[in-house]
Amino acid sequence: QEGPISKQQQLKMINVAHRGASGHAPENTMAAFQKGVDMKADYIEIDVQMSKDGELVIMHDTTVDRTTNGTGAVKDLTLEEMKQLDAGSWFSEKFAGEKIPTFEEVLDEFRGKTGILIELKSPERYPGIEEKVAKALIERNMHKPNNKKMVIQSFHHESIETSKELLPLLPHGVLLGGGWAGVTDEQLADFAAYADYFNPTISIVTPELIDRVHAVGMKMYPYTSRSQEQAYELFSLNVDGIITDYPEHVYDHPGKN
Numbered sequence: 253q254e255g256p257i258s259k260q261q262q263l264k265m266i267n268v269a270h271r272g273a274s275g276h277a278p279e280n281t282m283a284a285f286q287k288g289v290d291m292k293a294d295y296i297e298i299d300v301q302m303s304k305d306g307e308l309v310i311m312h313d314t315t316v317d318r319t320t321n322g323t324g325a326v327k328d329l330t331l332e333e334m335k336q337l338d339a340g341s342w343f344s345e346k347f348a349g350e351k352i353p354t355f356e357e358v359l360d361e362f363r364g365k366t367g368i369l370i371e372l373k374s375p376e377r378y379p380g381i382e383e384k385v386a387k388a389l390i391e392r393n394m395h396k397p398n399n400k401k402m403v404i405q406s407f408h409h410e411s412i413e414t415s416k417e418l419l420p421l422l423p424h425g426v427l428l429g430g431g432w433a434g435v436t437d438e439q440l441a442d443f444a445a446y447a448d449y450f451n452p453t454i455s456i457v458t459p460e461l462i463d464r465v466h467a468v469g470m471k472m473y474p475y476t477s478r479s480q481e482q483a484y485e486l487f488s489l490n491v492d493g494i495i496t497d498y499p500e501h502v503y504d505h506p507g508k509n
């Protein structure tokens with residue numbers, strides 16, 4: 253069976269491992285990020301929040317309840333408390349003992365090995381998180397374009413405007429939920445003033461929206477692809493990349509060899 257795009261287009265399709273290769277390993281753990289790198293994803297996507305004692309940690313939900321053996325809000329737990337938790341067993345016993353990583357641990361382990369798509373998750377709960385993220389990147393000289401790309405994105409668009417001011421050399425992105433199906437040209441132009449990526453939920457992606465986003469100079473990586481069919485459909489629509497739990501859905505494309 254032929255896929256929907258040519259081999260040449262396939263080679264250009266950007267492959268983002270969502271929360272790491274989270275179809276294969278527990279999301280937002282070092283195991284999931286390493287799996288994304290092993291599967292040759294172009295980027296790993298990570299969700300950054302802040303602990304009670306001001307440390308940057310990688311966690312999707314605003315509580316630790318779903319993905320660890322603990323309970324409580326990220327903002328009410330210290331890093332030390334979170335480091336005691338098992339962030340792997342909920343996914344499979346094979347990953348028992350995986351820890352919640354810090355942002356700095358992820359930067360130190362994966363810099364130069366993969367692109368990193370950094371999501372500022374619920375930044376309204378964490379005043380000053382943009383400055384902390386910027387500081388960690390600047391300390392490592394990761395605040396300018398490099399051979400491996402860094403992109404900073406959020407559903408909280410003001411937070412991205414703030415981050416862009418702190419890190420003007422890095423590309424930024426806006427995340428859009430289902431309520432943005434009717435985004436106006438004026439809103440697109442406003443986004444394009446500080447963002448390089450317009451990353452929507454798959455359900456609002458149409459050929460017209462892709463054309464309009466491209467017309468103002470932004471790229472589009474929709475989230476979250478979880479099946480081969482969804483990935484093929486997005487390829488046929490000419491998106492620039494996909495955010496997927498299964499990086500193999502990009503490279504398993506029949507046109508690839």
Ligand code: G3P
Pocket residue numbers: 270271297299312371427451475476495
């Ligand atoms: O990268 C986009 C995607 O991660 C946004 O949704 O809920 O998985 O963080 P969520």
Ligand code: CA
Pocket residue numbers: 271297298299371
């Ligand atoms: Ca995310």
